[in-house]
Amino acid sequence: MTPLRQAQDELAVATKGRGLFEVTRALREFVSQQGASEGLLTVFIRHTSASLLVQENADPSVRADLERFFSDLVPDGDPRFTHDAEGPDDMPSHVRAALTQTQLSIPVRGGALTLGTWQGVYVYEHRTSPHRRLLALHYLGT
Numbered sequence: 001m002t003p004l005r006q007a008q009d010e011l012a013v014a015t016k017g018r019g020l021f022e023v024t025r026a027l028r029e030f031v032s033q034q035g036a037s038e039g040l041l042t043v044f045i046r047h048t049s050a051s052l053l054v055q056e057n058a059d060p061s062v063r064a065d066l067e068r069f070f071s072d073l074v075p076d077g078d079p080r081f082t083h084d085a086e087g088p089d090d091m092p093s094h095v096r097a098a099l100t101q102t103q104l105s106i107p108v109r110g111g112a113l114t115l116g117t118w119q120g121v122y123v124y125e126h127r128t129s130p131h132r133r134l135l136a137l138h139y140l141g142t
Contacts, residue, residue, distance in 0.1 A: 039141010057120030
């Protein structure tokens with residue numbers, strides 16, 4: 001039986017404000033650098049106003065539609081929120097992050113992420129201004 005090994009790293013992602021920023025290529029590079037064969041990649045975003053999504057990466061209208069939906073669901077400046085220390089997008093960003101994901105687990109098979117044909121991994125920036133987001137990466141496998 002092949003012994004399990006693990007690797008950890010951190011990925012910094014510069015966002016340009018609210019929207020989805022694809023990180024699939026960087027995750028594939030991390031897995032490749034580990035000489036991975038079979039295992040599991042865990043990705044964790046170290047923030048409370050941004051999140052992670054697996055989403056279609058072929059048609060950009062999907063990302064625009066998602067943003068419109070979230071803008072309607074959790075509008076900036078909603079008067080019911082009292083937490084607005086960093087502006088009208090402060091609490092809505094936290095709600096958006098609570099409704100999405102802060103951690104993803106992606107199986108690795110044959111040295112590759114087992115994403116579907118049209119799937120990509122995204123950092124979903126919920127704040128309206130640019131940020132530097134940090135992702136903790138952990139690979140466990142052979």
